[in-house]
Amino acid sequence: MGTITTTDGTEIFYKDWGSGQPIVFSHGWPLSAYDWDTQMLFFLQHGYRVVAHDRRGHGRSTQTSDGHDMDHYADDLAAVTEHLDLHDAVHVGHSTGGGEVVRYIARHGESRVARAVLISAVPPLMVQTDANPGGLPKSVFDDLQAQLAANRSEFYRALPSGPFYGYNRPGAEPSEAIIQNWWRQGMTGGAKAHYDGIVAFSQTDFTEDLKQISVPVLVMHGDDDQIVPYADSGPLSAKLVQNGTLKTYQGFPHGMPTTEAATINADLLAWLQS
Numbered sequence: 001m002g003t004i005t006t007t008d009g010t011e012i013f014y015k016d017w018g019s020g021q022p023i024v025f026s027h028g029w030p031l032s033a034y035d036w037d038t039q040m041l042f043f044l045q046h047g048y049r050v051v052a053h054d055r056r057g058h059g060r061s062t063q064t065s066d067g068h069d070m071d072h073y074a075d076d077l078a079a080v081t082e083h084l085d086l087h088d089a090v091h092v093g094h095s096t097g098g099g100e101v102v103r104y105i106a107r108h109g110e111s112r113v114a115r116a117v118l119i120s121a122v123p124p125l126m127v128q129t130d131a132n133p134g135g136l137p138k139s140v141f142d143d144l145q146a147q148l149a150a151n152r153s154e155f156y157r158a159l160p161s162g163p164f165y166g167y168n169r170p171g172a173e174p175s176e177a178i179i180q181n182w183w184r185q186g187m188t189g190g191a192k193a194h195y196d197g198i199v200a201f202s203q204t205d206f207t208e209d210l211k212q213i214s215v216p217v218l219v220m221h222g223d224d225d226q227i228v229p230y231a232d233s234g235p236l237s238a239k240l241v242q243n244g245t246l247k248t249y250q251g252f253p254h255g256m257p258t259t260e261a262a263t264i265n266a267d268l269l270a271w272l273q274s
Contacts (some may be wrong), residue, residue: 004083006056008067012052012076014084018044021114026077028095028120029201031185032059038261039268040248046269054082055100057193059152059185068196070204072104081112090272092117094257095228096201097254099123102237106209117218117268119186120254122228123206123237125155132205134232141202148195156186163226166253178258179231210240217241217269220264222252246270 003011015033016039023043025036033052040050053062056076057068089112093101098121105113128135149157160182161167167174186194192217221234230248237248247267249256257264 003061004079006066006076008072009062010056010064010067010076011062012053012056012080014051014080015040015151016049016051016084018047018049020047020049021236022049022051022084022089023041024077024089024091025050026091026093026097026100027052027055027058028097029182029197030058030189031182032188033260034059034185036062039092039257039265042261042265043269045105051080051086053077054189055097055193057197058189061169063190063193065192067194067202070099070103070206071107072109073100073200074107074185075203077101077104078108081156087112088114090115090117092119092268093121094119095254096122096197096214098204099204102206102209102213103204103217106206106212110192110213110215115213115218115272116213117220117271118237119220120222120225121219121233121237122201123203123210123233124240125205125207126202126233132232134229136202136229136232138202141198144198147192150190152194153183153187154164156183160255163256164253165259166224166226166251169253170226173261175259178255182255206237210237211242212222214242215269217244218268219244219246220249220256220267221246222256222260223249223252225254227254248258 091101098118160179219238238244
């Protein structure tokens with residue numbers, strides 16, 4: 001574990017375990033590197049070097065008042081990879097982290113990158129526009145900001161208890177430990193970063209970024225994702241990149257790296273070894 005300080009004075013916390021080909025994990029909103037515990041231990045045991053950082057304003061990184069946009073997220077990720085001198089890296093991003101990975105590769109190039117994996121990821125564009133009629137209305141994201149501003153703790157309890165992990169579906173068996181861990185991670189970060197982050201993950205258009213990516217990309221998405229709806233995300237991203245593979249999971253929720261870790265880890269390992 002360690003920290004680096006970016007050019008604008010933000011301290012970014014990261015974990016770096018093992019040796020071998022590096023896999024770099026970018027977490028979702030409003031979580032932290034803790035959300036990758038299962039994946040990091042799994043791939044460490046399979047001979048990989050595993051790296052995960054806390055995005056600015058999240059987890060143990062600086063709760064800065066600004067820079068909560070995809071360009072800064074991408075530059076912070078670049079700073080971590082350069083500090084650790086990572087090469088031939090596999091970049092794995094979940095949800096907002098998928099957007100971070102896409103913007104990082106488009107903005108900083110592929111010289112250090114071998115492959116990329118987008119899991120339940122926000123690209124190409126979440127919000128509804130004239131050019132993206134299948135997106136979600138802006139009012140949906142305005143409401144998320146309003147709930148966060150009114151009572152962040154309550155909001156961060158409701159989201160994992162319901163749609164994030166699909167615990168609101170008939171027959172679902174909610175895990176109190178998973179819900180509490182989501183709440184814990186969220187409340188460790190900064191309210192300002194999370195408030196601004198809603199705009200970053202919903203309104204950033206990654207279409208042109210995706211088109212630039214030529215390394216192999218695995219897109220993993222559940223068709224029952226209630227946070228990043230499947231039809232307007234995974235299939236479109238897989239088509240926009242130059243070398244994409246789409247893997248669709250029937251009935252899996254947005255938080256499938258946690259609730260369906262055994263399946264996701266096994267499929268990701270198989271793809272890396274293919």
